[in-house]
Amino acid sequence: MGAASLDTYVHRESVIHRWSPRLKLVSLVALMFAFAMVRQLTLVPWMLGLAAALYGLSGLPVSFLRQRLSYPGLFILSLVVVLPLTVGDTVLGQWGWLTLRQEGLQATLLIVGRFLSILTLGFILLGTTPFLTLLHAMRSLGLPTILADMTLLSYRYLFEIAAMLATMQQAMRLRGFGQRRQRWLRINGQMMQQLAMLAGNLLIRSYEQSDRVYRAMRLRGYGYGGKIAVGQSAAAQPSTLSWGLAAAVLTAAVSLVIAEGLLRL
Numbered sequence: 001m002g003a004a005s006l007d008t009y010v011h012r013e014s015v016i017h018r019w020s021p022r023l024k025l026v027s028l029v030a031l032m033f034a035f036a037m038v039r040q041l042t043l044v045p046w047m048l049g050l051a052a053a054l055y056g057l058s059g060l061p062v063s064f065l066r067q068r069l070s071y072p073g074l075f076i077l078s079l080v081v082v083l084p085l086t087v088g089d090t091v092l093g094q095w096g097w098l099t100l101r102q103e104g105l106q107a108t109l110l111i112v113g114r115f116l117s118i119l120t121l122g123f124i125l126l127g128t129t130p131f132l133t134l135l136h137a138m139r140s141l142g143l144p145t146i147l148a149d150m151t152l153l154s155y156r157y158l159f160e161i162a163a164m165l166a167t168m169q170q171a172m173r174l175r176g177f178g179q180r181r182q183r184w185l186r187i188n189g190q191m192m193q194q195l196a197m198l199a200g201n202l203l204i205r206s207y208e209q210s211d212r213v214y215r216a217m218r219l220r221g222y223g224y225g226g227k228i229a230v231g232q233s234a235a236a237q238p239s240t241l242s243w244g245l246a247a248a249v250l251t252a253a254v255s256l257v258i259a260e261g262l263l264r265l
Helices: 021-037 041-058 062-080 102-128 131-140 145-174 189-219 240-264
Strands: 091-095 098-101
Touching (some): 021 102, 102 131
């Protein structure tokens, strides 16, 4: 679960770490929406450059981003890898039955560019701000209490589920699961059945755990108390540096939206 932990570098000292959580949250989310609105391929290098500049200012190591991009990267790659070969009418090259098409290639580059830029901003936000501080910032910006509690519990129990999964996988290996070498892409019915049982057991245990936690919280008065105070770190007054960073990022977001509108004319 170490790869899933996002709090490893939150105590470092950098410009982005010192940025006020509320302003950081609002500014980076606004920039993410601006990235998502981009449809022109000529703006993709600017998006990637802006995301890379912010990541450089954050002081986070490249390995932090590389490790966390691997799984979502494989997922998005599996979705867009066929686009250059199947979408569009303009042929750029042909090798036997393989045909490279311009429209599909442009769509792939646009999707990958937006994906990398938006995820980089997300990891900057989560990698430079403690999760509880970020949650307090969301609360101070109007996030309903029930959503804040659900977010916190989901984040907390991701680690519990991962530990449970590791224990179950170790028990399966000790009983001989995975010892026999399988041919690539060859479906083994017995293995699939065992993996399905593993997933089912994990879901049932997770449900039972969540039910126990909810009952314990209700016994301790959850749902009957008063208003919870917003954290001091989120409620502190932003510094001049924070306002400057927020103004710069919001200006970049607005500029991207304006450029997108002008390029469409």
